[in-house]
Amino acid sequence: MKPVQFVVYAVVGLVFGWGLSTGCKTVQDAAKATGKQASSMTSKAGNDAKNSATSMATDAKNDAKKAGSDAKAGVMGDVKSLIAALAGAKDKKQAAIQSLVAMGGKALPALINALKTGSKETKQGALTVLGKMGSKAASAKSAVETVAKSEDATLKKQANETLTQIK
Numbered sequence: 001m002k003p004v005q006f007v008v009y010a011v012v013g014l015v016f017g018w019g020l021s022t023g024c025k026t027v028q029d030a031a032k033a034t035g036k037q038a039s040s041m042t043s044k045a046g047n048d049a050k051n052s053a054t055s056m057a058t059d060a061k062n063d064a065k066k067a068g069s070d071a072k073a074g075v076m077g078d079v080k081s082l083i084a085a086l087a088g089a090k091d092k093k094q095a096a097i098q099s100l101v102a103m104g105g106k107a108l109p110a111l112i113n114a115l116k117t118g119s120k121e122t123k124q125g126a127l128t129v130l131g132k133m134g135s136k137a138a139s140a141k142s143a144v145e146t147v148a149k150s151e152d153a154t155l156k157k158q159a160n161e162t163l164t165q166i167k
């Protein structure tokens with residue numbers, strides 16, 4: 001017997017056996033009953049799949065929202081620690097400058113705040129970052145101008161240099 005014939009005979013046997021167990025008297029009745037059962041099962045499976053997909057989509061949407069807000073909080077936390085590192089050891093300061101420049105506009109509010117409230121070293125680091133950002137840091141111009149009016153000659157000089165870089 002060929003494998004295909006075996007499968008056909010097995011299916012017919014299963015249909016007929018199921019049909020007999022449910023009270024069908026002929027193979028045709030069993031096949032009809034099996035078709036109805038299969039249709040019902042297909043419909044139920046379709047509904048289950050639809051409900052499952054809807055639930056999964058809702059879960060994915062909620063996970064994406066949470067990840068977005070977690071990422072935003074993480075970026076803000078990172079910016080604050082990078083700003084703090086501007087007043088640290090030279091190697092950490094250089095790494096912080098590079099990271100803040102790479103962050104671009106996301107770091108600007110914290111850099112502007114550092115110019116207003118930071119220590120001299122933090123302000124110097126913030127000015128360096130803003131200068132490296134160039135025209136992307138134009139929104140910080142007012143804060144840099146304020147530092148350029150500083151009594152501290154070093155800050156004043158660096159702020160004026162930064163102003164020429166961010167035009």
